[in-house]
Amino acid sequence: MTPGPPRSHAPIFWGLFGAGGMLAALLGPMLVLITGVLVPLGLLLPPDFMDHPRMLAFAQNWLGKAFLFFVISLFAWHAAHRIFYSLHDVGVPAGRLARLLCYGSALAVTLVAAGSLLAVGS
Amino acid sequence: MRKPFVRPMTGWWRRDPYFVRYMWREATALAVAAYAVVLMVGVWRLAQGQAAFDGWLQALRSWPSIVLHLVLLAAMVLHAVSWFEIMPKTMPMLFLGGERVAAATITRAGLAAAAAAALALLAVAWMLRP
Numbered sequence: 001m002t003p004g005p006p007r008s009h010a011p012i013f014w015g016l017f018g019a020g021g022m023l024a025a026l027l028g029p030m031l032v033l034i035t036g037v038l039v040p041l042g043l044l045l046p047p048d049f050m051d052h053p054r055m056l057a058f059a060q061n062w063l064g065k066a067f068l069f070f071v072i073s074l075f076a077w078h079a080a081h082r083i084f085y086s087l088h089d090v091g092v093p094a095g096r097l098a099r100l101l102c103y104g105s106a107l108a109v110t111l112v113a114a115g116s117l118l119a120v121g122s
Numbered sequence: 123m124r125k126p127f128v129r130p131m132t133g134w135w136r137r138d139p140y141f142v143r144y145m146w147r148e149a150t151a152l153a154v155a156a157y158a159v160v161l162m163v164g165v166w167r168l169a170q171g172q173a174a175f176d177g178w179l180q181a182l183r184s185w186p187s188i189v190l191h192l193v194l195l196a197a198m199v200l201h202a203v204s205w206f207e208i209m210p211k212t213m214p215m216l217f218l219g220g221e222r223v224a225a226a227t228i229t230r231a232g233l234a235a236a237a238a239a240a241l242a243l244l245a246v247a248w249m250l251r252p
Contacts, residue, residue, distance in 0.1 A: 024154050024198065025232070025236055026202070026236050026240075027240070028157070028201060029195060032191055034243070034244070035161075035164075036157075040183040041188065044248075050179060055168055059168055068165055071161065072161045075155070078154055079155035079158065080155070083151050083155065089135065112166055113166075116165040
């Protein structure tokens with residue numbers, strides 16, 4: 001087997017961008033409406049909808065855990081990728097430091113979410 | 123080396139409404155990032171116990187937070203609409219019965235899927251209410 005050209009890591013980030021963008025397009029508006037507006041104001045859904053015992057049970061359930069993890073981390077990777085590629089448009093050179101800050105932030109968000117979701121147990 | 127000439131590009135995107143829309147579309151990433159951080163803080167506080175999590179809930183009930191989330195909501199809707207508007211260009215060409223599927227059809231199907239997903243999520247939340 002002859003070694004091909006060096007493989008790029010770009011498709012991974014592109015894939016995370018696409019997955020996060022699709023998830024945000026499908027669920028983002030309603031998630032923001034529910035957690036940020038309806039429940040805090042007690043409109044349509046009761047104000048105790050997200051109270052501690054309920055959210056703890058949700059995060060301890062494997063399905064709830066997976067949902068929270070994928071929403072948080074994929075949103076973060078989508079945003080990081082898009083912001084990184086927009087830097088050039090606003091006159092910020094998209095160099096190594098910018099790349100590190102963008103994708104590093106997404107990684108940090110992913111790790112905090114994963115650590116917290118593991119810490120709540122099952 | 124001589125100093126190379128750099129054409130000034132300040133405010134380039136204001137020259138054309140198409141570029142303005144492009145910039146708004148890209149700016150939705152800031153809202154997606156902000157919401158990821160809001161939720162991340164939520165699960166982080168959840169792991170710290172009831173008192174910490176109640177603080178997060180209390181913050182969500184403050185007026186600045188409600189206003190922020192209304193802005194995030196508008197940005198998320200813009201993200202969803204623009205995501206499916208550009209989808210015919212970002213996805214591989216789609217053929218049905220030997221004919222290329224029209225861009226408008228793909229966009230409409232995506233928007234319908236987003237509306238269905240939003241309603242389904244609301245329905246699930248409604249069924250899970252205490």
